[in-house]
Amino acid sequence: MSTVSQTLPPISSSRVTALLRDYAELTKLRVTTLVVLTVWCGYYFACLKSGISSVSWGCLHALLGVGMVSGGTAALNEVIECEIDAKMRRTARRPLPAGRMSLFHGTLVGLLLTFGGAFYLGAALDVLTGWLSLLTSIVYLAGYTPLKRVSPVCTTIGAIPGAMPAILGWTAVRGRIEWEALVLFAILFLWQFPHFFSIAWLYREDYARGGIRMLPVVENDGRATARRILLYSIALIPMSLAPGFLGMAGRTYIAGAVLLGAGLLYVGARLTTLRQPVTAAQSKQRARQLLQASVLYLPLLFALMMTNSLSS
Numbered sequence: 001m002s003t004v005s006q007t008l009p010p011i012s013s014s015r016v017t018a019l020l021r022d023y024a025e026l027t028k029l030r031v032t033t034l035v036v037l038t039v040w041c042g043y044y045f046a047c048l049k050s051g052i053s054s055v056s057w058g059c060l061h062a063l064l065g066v067g068m069v070s071g072g073t074a075a076l077n078e079v080i081e082c083e084i085d086a087k088m089r090r091t092a093r094r095p096l097p098a099g100r101m102s103l104f105h106g107t108l109v110g111l112l113l114t115f116g117g118a119f120y121l122g123a124a125l126d127v128l129t130g131w132l133s134l135l136t137s138i139v140y141l142a143g144y145t146p147l148k149r150v151s152p153v154c155t156t157i158g159a160i161p162g163a164m165p166a167i168l169g170w171t172a173v174r175g176r177i178e179w180e181a182l183v184l185f186a187i188l189f190l191w192q193f194p195h196f197f198s199i200a201w202l203y204r205e206d207y208a209r210g211g212i213r214m215l216p217v218v219e220n221d222g223r224a225t226a227r228r229i230l231l232y233s234i235a236l237i238p239m240s241l242a243p244g245f246l247g248m249a250g251r252t253y254i255a256g257a258v259l260l261g262a263g264l265l266y267v268g269a270r271l272t273t274l275r276q277p278v279t280a281a282q283s284k285q286r287a288r289q290l291l292q293a294s295v296l297y298l299p300l301l302f303a304l305m306m307t308n309s310l311s312s
Helices: 002-007 013-026 029-050 057-080 082-087 103-124 127-147 154-162 165-174 179-202 204-210 223-245 251-272 281-307
Strands: none
Touching (some): 013 057, 013 103, 029 057, 029 179, 029 281, 057 082, 057 103, 057 127, 057 165, 103 127, 154 179, 165 179, 179 204, 179 223, 179 281, 223 251
16 A cells, blocks of 8 residues: 555645646636526526426536536637637636647546536436537537637627526526526627627737637727627617516616616716727726626626515
8 A cells, every 4th residue: 555655646735726727717617607697597587487496406407517518618619719819818828728738638628518517407407408508509619619710790699609598597497498588598698799899899909819800809990899889788778677577576676777787888888989099098998897897787687686586
């Protein structure tokens, strides 16, 4: 026994910590956490409609399964975009382009999580949720990821899988897609445009180095991006009120949704009416403010919707 222990190299706590940090970055843990919270929202409202408790093993299965698929998809995305990530400052230190993890390792993790998560959902919950989760991953990897280097339409395509988690949470309970799930999908879909346009505006030069052809990168003056930020922010306000009219939430939610939507629109308008070059320092500052506002908007909206649900 002592001979075996002497031949095995010791594993330091710092090495384990570094590996866990790399896995968190490979699977985009912060994004995956937001995905899981969105799944929880869809699951919660589906339980309310079914008259059952949302605190159950089924909820755990849904959160874990979709979290696995999301993390695996993120890992496969980083494998596909390894060379692109190496060209951009904000992604060059990720584990794959930095050489801390091999492409084989990243691919294996991605495949195991993606297919394992989809199978888990199908086995533990229902087949529809499992297949929808896998289809979401395929659209993201086969549609959005390659289109990022081709056309600004990538944002629209990418917004489809980005809005699917709420539907997955819903189908995990109901076994079918219904109007309430589609409303949650629409809110997520519209929200992504001011969110991702602000990111692309803020990191325009970095995206250009990586050959990412999002709208703020391919246009010089930012006018088309500005119009879309305003358009989608305006459209988000009435869509965010739909849960109140479908009986998912009460008047407090409706009032809060109006205030949150108006706040997001105001921050977006401050960027779009600045009339300075996309590369100007003040323009970048306001793009960062829009990004921060969009990050706050979504969890606040869903938290208000859930706490003010009519059946809570």
